[in-house]
Amino acid sequence: xxxxxxxxxxxxxxxxxxxxxxxxxxxxxxxxxxxxxxxxxxxxxxxxxxxxxxxxxxxxxxxxxxxxxxxxxxxxxxxxxxxxxxxxxxxxxxxxxxxxxxxxxxxxxxxxxxxxxxxxxxxxxx
Amino acid sequence: xxxxxxxxxxxxxxxxxxxxxxxxxxxxxxxxxxxxxxxxxxxxxxxxxxxxxxxxxxxxxxxxxxxxxxxxxxxxxxxxxxxxxxxxxxxxxxxxxxxxxxxxxxxxxxxxxxxxxxxxxxxxxx
Amino acid sequence: xxxxxxxxxxxxxxxxxxxxxxxxxxxxxxxxxxxxxxxxxxxxxxxxxxxxxxxxxxxxxxxxxxxxxxxxxxxxxxxxxxxxxxxxxxxxxxxxxxxxxxxxxxxxxxxxxxxxxxxxxxxxxx
Amino acid sequence: xxxxxxxxxxxxxxxxxxxxxxxxxxxxxxxxxxxxxxxxxxxxxxxxxxxxxxxxxxxxxxxxxxxxxxxxxxxxxxxxxxxxxxxxxxxxxxxxxxxxxxxxxxxxxxxxxxxxxxxxxxxxxx
Amino acid sequence: xxxxxxxxxxxxxxxxxxxxxxxxxxxxxxxxxxxxxxxxxxxxxxxxxxxxxxxxxxxxxxxxxxxxxxxxxxxxxxxxxxxxxxxxxxxxxxxxxxxxxxxxxxxxxxxxxxxxxxxxxxxxxx
Amino acid sequence: xxxxxxxxxxxxxxxxxxxxxxxxxxxxxxxxxxxxxxxxxxxxxxxxxxxxxxxxxxxxxxxxxxxxxxxxxxxxxxxxxxxxxxxxxxxxxxxxxxxxxxxxxxxxxxxxxxxxxxxxxxxxxx
Numbered sequence: 001x002x003x004x005x006x007x008x009x010x011x012x013x014x015x016x017x018x019x020x021x022x023x024x025x026x027x028x029x030x031x032x033x034x035x036x037x038x039x040x041x042x043x044x045x046x047x048x049x050x051x052x053x054x055x056x057x058x059x060x061x062x063x064x065x066x067x068x069x070x071x072x073x074x075x076x077x078x079x080x081x082x083x084x085x086x087x088x089x090x091x092x093x094x095x096x097x098x099x100x101x102x103x104x105x106x107x108x109x110x111x112x113x114x115x116x117x118x119x120x121x122x123x124x125x126x
Numbered sequence: 127x128x129x130x131x132x133x134x135x136x137x138x139x140x141x142x143x144x145x146x147x148x149x150x151x152x153x154x155x156x157x158x159x160x161x162x163x164x165x166x167x168x169x170x171x172x173x174x175x176x177x178x179x180x181x182x183x184x185x186x187x188x189x190x191x192x193x194x195x196x197x198x199x200x201x202x203x204x205x206x207x208x209x210x211x212x213x214x215x216x217x218x219x220x221x222x223x224x225x226x227x228x229x230x231x232x233x234x235x236x237x238x239x240x241x242x243x244x245x246x247x248x249x250x251x252x
Numbered sequence: 253x254x255x256x257x258x259x260x261x262x263x264x265x266x267x268x269x270x271x272x273x274x275x276x277x278x279x280x281x282x283x284x285x286x287x288x289x290x291x292x293x294x295x296x297x298x299x300x301x302x303x304x305x306x307x308x309x310x311x312x313x314x315x316x317x318x319x320x321x322x323x324x325x326x327x328x329x330x331x332x333x334x335x336x337x338x339x340x341x342x343x344x345x346x347x348x349x350x351x352x353x354x355x356x357x358x359x360x361x362x363x364x365x366x367x368x369x370x371x372x373x374x375x376x377x378x
Numbered sequence: 379x380x381x382x383x384x385x386x387x388x389x390x391x392x393x394x395x396x397x398x399x400x401x402x403x404x405x406x407x408x409x410x411x412x413x414x415x416x417x418x419x420x421x422x423x424x425x426x427x428x429x430x431x432x433x434x435x436x437x438x439x440x441x442x443x444x445x446x447x448x449x450x451x452x453x454x455x456x457x458x459x460x461x462x463x464x465x466x467x468x469x470x471x472x473x474x475x476x477x478x479x480x481x482x483x484x485x486x487x488x489x490x491x492x493x494x495x496x497x498x499x500x501x502x503x504x
Numbered sequence: 505x506x507x508x509x510x511x512x513x514x515x516x517x518x519x520x521x522x523x524x525x526x527x528x529x530x531x532x533x534x535x536x537x538x539x540x541x542x543x544x545x546x547x548x549x550x551x552x553x554x555x556x557x558x559x560x561x562x563x564x565x566x567x568x569x570x571x572x573x574x575x576x577x578x579x580x581x582x583x584x585x586x587x588x589x590x591x592x593x594x595x596x597x598x599x600x601x602x603x604x605x606x607x608x609x610x611x612x613x614x615x616x617x618x619x620x621x622x623x624x625x626x627x628x629x630x
Numbered sequence: 631x632x633x634x635x636x637x638x639x640x641x642x643x644x645x646x647x648x649x650x651x652x653x654x655x656x657x658x659x660x661x662x663x664x665x666x667x668x669x670x671x672x673x674x675x676x677x678x679x680x681x682x683x684x685x686x687x688x689x690x691x692x693x694x695x696x697x698x699x700x701x702x703x704x705x706x707x708x709x710x711x712x713x714x715x716x717x718x719x720x721x722x723x724x725x726x727x728x729x730x731x732x733x734x735x736x737x738x739x740x741x742x743x744x745x746x747x748x749x750x751x752x753x754x755x756x
Contacts, residue, residue, distance in 0.1 A: 117535040
């Protein structure tokens with residue numbers, strides 16, 4: 001069953017984060033493969049696979065939270081990619097980031113917007 | 127024009143936060159009415175009135191951020207109410223809170239879930 | 253197997269947090285039993301049951317982190333209890349809190365020390 | 379010399395925080411007198427006694443920081459009192475709090491403004 | 505009127521942040537010009553243009569807050585420049601940063617001091 | 631006596647942080663030697679020299695707190711080194727980091743684990 005959680009999580013990770021997610025998992029193998037396993041099992045099998053909220057709304061929530069926290073830029077960039085992957089438009093993502101200026105201040109919104117600029121440039125969309 | 131921003135914001139505040147929002151604004155009048163005015167103008171007229179994202183998605187973003195920040199329970203409770211007001215189901219809101227355990231840890235998710243329990247009890251929904 | 257994770261976690265929760273932990277779990281039942289389940293499965297079955305670090309060191313880590321974060325007093329109080337439960341002396345716990353003044357500032361240390369004062373008073377130890 | 383740091387700090391604490399500061403120190407005596415001593419020696423003897431910045435500016439800095447951090451309301455209230463004690467006008471303090479909406483978001487500013495409302499009411503100034 | 509807020513804010517931005525502020529605004533033009541506009545209108549026209557607090561005190565507040573938050577180094581560097589621009593001496597700024605060790609811990613103070621070292625080096629003052 | 635605190639602190643700094651600690655102190659000399667002095671006196675003479683908790687437990691507490699705070703990577707890296715210096719095994723440190731996923735979320739744990747990977751690589755241990 002653990003192994004089925006792992007496989008379910010890995011499939012969900014591929015669906016949401018694509019290559020960027022797999023890179024994170026790969027880079028944990030030589031230092032702490034258990035953190036890789038937990039990252040797949042708890043967030044992706046237990047949480048993101050739940051039926052009660054669509055993936056687009058889930059990524060809106062995650063982009064909002066990571067923008068507001070402001071201290072995890074690598075994960076924010078992965079989820080800015082993920083938000084595009086699951087169907088958010090670039091304009092919707094910008095709205096989420098803009099809105100965070102209200103709750104976490106302008107520096108948090110500015111830093112997230114510049115992270116999104118990098119993401120769009122990496123995708124050749126800017 | 128400032129006054130039209132104010133009126134637009136007040137209307138949006140009523141639509142989203144209802145009575146709870148007006149209580150916050152009222153309680154600022156004797157200490158700092160300018161903060162009341164800015165709270166209406168910037169968040170509600172400038173941001174929440176923008177067309178690029180529906181109010182349901184906006185409240186998902188706000189609930190996620192306030193859950194993750196974990197240090198603004200009064201505002202979280204207002205926006206848990208707001209999320210219900212603009213059409214999120216209780217189950218969708220629970221999903222957002224659950225998901226925050228991944229990004230901000232279990233204490234943040236637990237405290238938000240207990241705040242939501244209070245909100246549902248105040249509404250007679252639990 | 254999920255169920256065996258649940259049972260393993262529940263046993264570990266009892267060992268560490270005692271009654272206080274069960275109260276948290278109970279109070280989730282009417283609002284989000286899945287959060288109760290995840291709280292038992294991931295932190296207690298997956299993490300606290302791992303053999304690589306003794307429970308005393310684990311509680312030192314948790315008290316340090318919750319003191320430093322400063323926005324989750326209910327969980328801090330549960331883990332100040334837990335630290336005593338698993339064999340930390342009151343003086344060792346005070347040292348951890350004192351040390352946090354260096355990393356998170358004096359307000360964080362003061363608020364945690366006052367929380368610990370309440371815990372010791374609840375136990376009749378002060 | 380340690381004792382002279384202690385006495386210098388105690389004098390500075392009285393000058394800045396008045397009765398509220400002494401209450402904090404007193405309430406530490408039965409749980410951790412060393413934290414009381416360090417709180418007097420490092421912040422008040424080492425830092426607030428330094429000549430390079432006037433006390434009014436120091437309290438502006440502290441009120442700003444505690445408003446922005448948002449997780450240490452008791453200390454914020456002590457320093458809102460202190461800011462008034464060392465010569466900040468109520469209006470200047472409101473400006474500092476208002477400005478924090480830019481850097482830490484509206485919830486942080488709102489919660490600090492409501493804390494200041496309580497302080498002014500306790501002083502009979504509102 | 506919105507346009508007059510914009511122009512007032514732009515003038516205030518020039519006065520405070522100089523070239524560094526304009527670079528931030530410019531770099532937003534291709535990704536989200538509305539965030540550039542809001543950054544000028546709310547912080548600079550609405551807040552920094554208010555008469556109740558001098559710009560030197562405002563920058564002391566901002567440097568304190570950004571040092572304490574610790575997760576927005578680019579904005580901290582802009583405001584360390586701004587503090588010098590509006591008349592804070594380098595020594596006064598160092599006092600503000602030193603003082604933050606009390607409220608946000610030594611890492612926050614150290615990281616801000618190293619940011620200030622870079623600012624002074626960029627200005628040829630160190 | 632201040633000078634004896636300084637010497638005691640310097641000795642403790644050498645014992646715990648080794649070369650990395652001295653580099654931090656050295657790099658403060660041209661910008662703010664007083665911050666260097668305070669960093670030695672308060673954390674290292676006053677706190678880390680206290681007898682009530684062993685250095686291994688102290689470093690577990692510090693690594694936990696800096697992982698959870700997530701906004702002071704340079705200091706986290708110094709203390710990941712320090713934890714190894716005072717006798718924590720690499721596996722024990724990984725457990726502390728893993729455990730922080732529970733209290734501060736997966737991004738905090740991931741970023742600390744990648745910092746630890748760098749530390750182990752710098753030591754030729756990976």
